[in-house]
Amino acid sequence: MSSPLDHGTYGEEFSLKILFGNVALSSKPLPFLSLSVYTQHPKTLMRRINLLRPPPSLLPATTLHSFTTLLPYNNGGSSSKPPKKGPTLTFTSNSRWVFTDNYLPPPEWIEPFNDLSDIASKIPQDLKPSPWVHQIMSLLLDGSVDMESRLDLFCNKFLIKLSPNFVSFVLKSMELQNRPDLALKFFTWAGKQNKYTHNLQCYVSLIDVLAINGDLDNVKSVFCKYRGMGFLMNVSAANSLIKSFGRLGMVEELLWVWRGMKENGVEPSLFTYNFLLNGLVNSVFIESAERVLEVMENGKIGPDVVTYNTMIKGYCQVGKTQKAFEKFRDMELRNVAPDKITYMTLIQACYAEGDFDLCLSLYHEMDENGLEIPPHAYSLVIGGLCKEGKCVEGYAVFEKMIQKGCKVNVAIYTALIDSNAKCGNMGEAMLLFERMKKEGLEPDVVTYGVVVNCMCKSGRLDEAMEYLEFCRVNGVAVNAMLYSSLIDGLGKAGRVHEAEKLFEEMVKKGCPPDSYCYNALIDALAKCGKIDEALAFFKRMEDEGCDQTVYTYTIMINGLFREHRNEEALKMWDMMIDKGITPTAAAFRALSIGLCLSGKVARACKILDELAPMGVIPETAFEDMLNVLCKAGRIKEACKLADGFVDRGREIPGRVRTVLINALRKAGNADLALKLMHSKIGIGYDRMGSVKRRVKFRILVES
Known part of the structure; x- marks a missing residue:
């Protein structure tokens, strides 16, 4: 295979008259040495010396004449041995063959481009890479473990050395961008070449590759060597280094480069400022980034849309959305038009x-400004509207998306199906599901989970089970959400045995049940009176390391009180508090109702007092307790509880009176409700001498 050094064939005419003149040839023939000579300048000597061995028929038969001895080449260095007496170099005036034995010329430094004669006037993109680049890249990328030795052999064979520009060019190639280990090996090998020293761009190019791949340790190591070299900083190198260090959050190194620019009198460009700002934002140095932006706004290099996008991103990352919107409005004042990245950042926040x-307002603003709306923006806007139950508005954006020619994905369909189902529009949900399939979109496991959940909540359990079977037959992975929806639906329908069977199938198939799944089954068992089985699953949940949530404890407390196992319910409450689980209003409601019905109203009030230091203040606690007591016909206890709430200052008398009237009315005790309504009980006062006392609620049952 020919190499880039081969500048001719056996048939080309060549003369050495310019170098040596006409000389008669004599002596015996020696190995051939073909010389390519440039003669444009008197001082020009040989540029290429290719060892060739021509066919015997081409050997000159004339007499030979002795010629100058060539010195040996020792890999670019000096030889410790004195040069031996060289052989006689002989030639004829007509021959193109020069004879020598084992002496080689010094290797040549190669550059990454073919023609460098007019590089100052050329655009970099117009320069064509040298053929050497392809051959060196082939050696690097062939996957050989002895890459270094193969490079050595190749360079020795063709008498070449790679210049720093060549090394930097290879390090910046796309092939090495995702190969940091290979880039580092090549950099290390190149540095071992004789009389070679890496230049500034070599270090910068390697650091860039390592930073792209997140190799923080090697970036620090290479940068440490770079600092010891004492290179003078320039704008291009500073931009690249600031960008690399900013990507990795190396603020100290980033600021060192910035100081180096100032010390060397290098003026930062707009790119420099933007890279610096991005590095500070990525490292959450928001206040420092604000100072940089302030310098830009008041200096000769003003901020552009990239600058503002970076600052807005920083504010959104730290939760300062209001400040992000302030910068967004500043863009308008400075005539900097926001782009789709600006809007996307704000929509995500x-x-x-x-x-x-x-989110919807920003989406409309993007549309009015004629900006391209990416699919992710549609997903966020539609998803947000669906979460708020605004399925009509979500569907309107969905139709607009289709009109714009934007492809709808499975996630958007799933959000719309879920929203419609939760709003009770099961028909619309199923129409969307069928439409999605007709458009060639394959429902994923999340979509099937949503559909199954909708069917379970609407009581269509048999159809939901059919979808489960469809997933099994067609190889669709069934996740915990789908199983949980079915278990919950079966449990609420009283089909507890089927729910248990499905739970065990889920475990056997290697799908670990989550808290929601356990809670669904425990709730079903507790509600149908199987409290011991519910306790067994509660214990199993703990043994398997599944988190027992406040909802789990609420289910168990409710179930235990329903089975009149009051002490166990209280122990369950204490266990929850001991584990650091903060009770919710629903948890206290379950406890307080159970205690009230078991005649332990004082205990319920005491626990309510204990919740206040924990920051838990159930707003409807007394209302729930009064309702359950009135419903159970325990009016005397309800009045006593009402007086206690007023006396302790928990509630104002007028509100307690209103709640008690409503509780009596709901319990069907209209006579007492009317009596309370037309009296001053609870809110009036009786005067006994000089003492004024509030009329107690207990008067209602005592009178």
Whole structure:
């Protein structure tokens, strides 16, 4: 195979007259050495010396004349041995063959481009890479474990050395962008070449590759060597280094480069400022980033849309959405038009904070400004509206998306199906499901989970079970959500045995049940009176390391009180508190109702007092307790509880009176409700001498 050094064939005419003149040839023939000579300048000597061995028929038969001895080449270095007496170099005036034995010329430094004569006037994109680049890249990428030795052999064979520009060019190639280990090996090998020193761009190119791949340790190591070299900083290198260090959050190194620019009198460009700003934002140095932006706004290099996008991203990352919107409005004042990245960043921030109306507003603003709306923006807007139950508005955006020619994905269909089902529009949900399949979109496991959940909640359990079977037959992975929906639906329908069977099948198939799944089954068992089985699953849940949530404890407390196992219910409550699980209003409601019905109203009030230091204040606690006591016909206890709430200052008398009237009315005790309504009980006062006392609620049953 020919190499880039081969500048001719056996048939080309060549003369050495310019170098040596006409000389008669004599002596015996020696190995051939074909010389390619450039003669454009008197001082020009040989540029290429290719060892060739021509056919015997081409050997000159004339007499030979002795010629100058060539010195040996020792890999670019000097030889410790004195040069031996060289052989006689002989030639004829007509021959193109020069004879020598084992002496080689010094290797040549190669550059990454073919023609460098007019590089100053050329655009970099117009320069064609040298054929050497392809051959060196082939050696690097062939996957050989002895890459270094293969490079050595190749370079020795063709008498070449790779220049720093060549090394930097290879390090910046696309082939090495995702191969940091290979880039580092090549950099190390190149540095071992004789009389070679890496230049500034070599270090910068390697650091860029390592930073792209997140190799923090090697970036620090290479940068440490770079600092010891004492290179003078330039804008191009500074931009690349600041960008690399910013990507990895290396603020100290980033600021070192910035100081180096200032010390060397290098003026930062707009790119420099933007890379610096991005690095500070990625490292959450938001205040420092604000100062950089302030310098830009007041300096000769003003911020552009990338600058503002970076700052808006930083504010959104730390939850300062309001400040992000302030910068968004500043863009208008400075005539900097926001792009789709600006809007996408703000939409994502609003979606994360649950402000879906603002997401919709930003979407409309994008549409009015004629900006391309990416599919992800549609997903966020439609998803947010669906979460708020605004399925009509979500569907309107969905239709607009289709009109714009934007392809709808499975996630958007799933969100719309789920929203419609939760709003009770099961028909519309199933129409969307069928439409999705007709459009060639394959429902995923999440979609099937949503459909099954909708069917279970609407009581269509048999159809839901058919979808489960469909998933089994067609190889669709069934996840915990789908199983949980079916177990919950079967349990609420009283089909507890089927729910247990499905739970065990789920475990056997290697799908670990989550808290929601356990809670669904425990709730079903507790409600049908199988409290011991519910306790067994509660214990199994703990043994398998599945988190027992406040909802789990609420189910168990409710179930135990329903079975009149009051002490066990209280122990369950204490266990929950001991584990650091904060009770919810629903948990206390289950406990307080159970205690009230078992005649332990004082205990319920004591526990309510204990919740206040924990920051748990159930707003409807007394209302729930009064309702359950009145419903159970325990009016005297209800009045006593009402007086206790007023006396302790938990509630104002007027509110307690209203709640008690409503509780009596709901319990069917209209006479007492009317009596309380037309009296001053609870809110009036009786005067006994100089003492004024509030009329107690217990008067209602005592009078």
